[in-house]
Structures are given as C-alpha cells and as structure tokens.
Amino acid sequence: MSEIPTAMIAALSAVLGLAIGSFLNVVVHRVPRGESVVSPPSACPRCGRAIRARHNVPVIGWLVLRGRCYDCGLPISARYPVVELGTAALFALAGWRFADRPALLGPYLAFAAGAIVLALIDLDTHRLPNALVAPAYPVLAALLLLDADPAGLLRAALGALILFTVFLVVAVCAPGAMGYGDVKLAGVVGAMTAYLSWGALLTAGFGAFVLGSIVGLLLMVGGRAGRRTALPFGPFMLMAAWASVLGAGGWGEVYLAGLHL
Known part of the structure; x- marks a missing residue:
C-alpha cells in the first residue's frame, strides 16, 4: 500500500x-x-x-x-x-x-486547536479558563499514547513537571509577572514539546520569554504600554511552543549539543 x-x-x-x-x-x-x-x-x-x-x-x-x-x-x-x-x-x-508520524497528527491537531482558543481567550479576557486547560492534560496524554513511544511519554511527563515548576517559581517570586493560569498552561506546553525532544522544550520555554520581552518593548516604544502594563502571556507561550514544534526546536538541540562538547 x-x-x-x-x-x-x-x-x-x-x-x-x-x-x-x-x-x-x-x-x-x-x-x-x-x-x-x-x-x-x-x-x-x-x-x-x-x-x-x-x-x-x-x-x-x-x-x-x-x-x-x-x-x-x-x-x-x-x-x-x-x-x-x-x-x-x-x-x-x-x-x-x-x-x-501519523499517530502524532491527532494529538498535535488537538493541541493546535487548543492553542488557538486559549490564545484568543487570553487576549480578550487575560484569563486561561480551567475549563479548557485542565482537560487538556488527560486528553492530550491519552492521544499521545497512540504513538506508543515510552521514551517520549517519559520526556513529556518530565517536561510538564519542569516547565510547570519553572513558571510556578516565576509566579511566586515575581508577583504580577504572570498568572497562575500561565503556570497551569506551562505544564501542557512542556509535555507537548518535550515529547518531541528536550531541545523543543528548551526552545518553547525560553522563546516565550523572548517573545514577551520583544512585544512588550515594542509596545512601550510605541507608547501603547508602560512598565506596569500587564500583557497576556499565554499567547507568547503558545506561539513559542508551536514555533518549536514546527522546527525551531532545532535551535534548542544545537544548544544542548554544545553543552556536551
């Protein structure tokens, strides 16, 4: 066939x-x-x-x-x-x-749909509803099981824990820098990027802060935001995640490879 x-x-x-x-x-x-x-x-x-x-x-x-x-x-x-x-x-x-890798098409199409919805809602309301974020964990986990890759599943679990913890530390140590909805979303992003590779996880996590900083700076330069203006962070997380999924994760792989030299 x-x-x-x-x-x-x-x-x-x-x-x-x-x-x-x-x-x-x-x-x-x-x-x-x-x-x-x-x-x-x-x-x-x-x-x-x-x-x-x-x-x-x-x-x-x-x-x-x-x-x-x-x-x-x-x-x-x-x-x-x-x-x-x-x-x-x-x-x-x-x-x-x-x-x-057709077994991965289903989970990542579901992740794409969720990313679009959450990014738009966050832009509109500065909220990431639990009604959407919480079910994403079991639904995406179940779909990833279809790929039957134990190593990928282990990376996904660890990636979710790592990125969740990093964002939680930021939220606790810098109140107002991000909301706890972002922290919960970080676990989803961590799982879906780490399933592919550690480099993809690194690119997504670091890329979110880079995108947020660039957009924030441009808005301040244009007079549309100040130092204390709160920007929804979810869209930056999801944009960085999808850039990583679609190929930018290779940058993270290069960086990690350099650490092993």
Missing part, C-alpha cells in the same frame, strides 16, 4: 482546520461567558435570529454576507474568517510536520 503524499495530508488537515475553526469561534465567544458551546445554535447578537446553515460555511459564508448579518445588517467581525483561515493554516503545517 503506497503512502499518502505529505502535501495531501497537509491539504486534508487544512480542510479539517476550516471546519474546526468555525467551532473554535464559538468556543472563544462562549466559554468565557460560562455558556454552552453546543446550544443554542449560533445567532446574531442584535436581532437574535439563528444563522442559517448556508451562511455557516467557513469563510465563504462571511464573504457571501459581506461581513453583515443577513437579517438585520449588523457587521460581523472579520475575526471569524481570520480564525477559520488561521486554524486551517496551522492544521496544514501540523499535517506537513507529522506526515511521517
């Missing part, structure tokens, strides 16, 4: 990402409000009319409606199609990355 081409896996992952991205928009909107993500069906916040199925097609529905509610004309945020396209892009990259 011939192997499925990498490009096809990436393309199919992208199509799945478009569909999942539509649901992620619902999760991002409703979870911080304590609402069900299952019911009621999506509706216009002004007129209350349910969105018709033909208008719920990812990206295309928004374009057909020209970014406005079909019934009352209320503008629909462009973030909806952007999230759908962004999810498709990240899913495609994950499909490409794990085309040669």
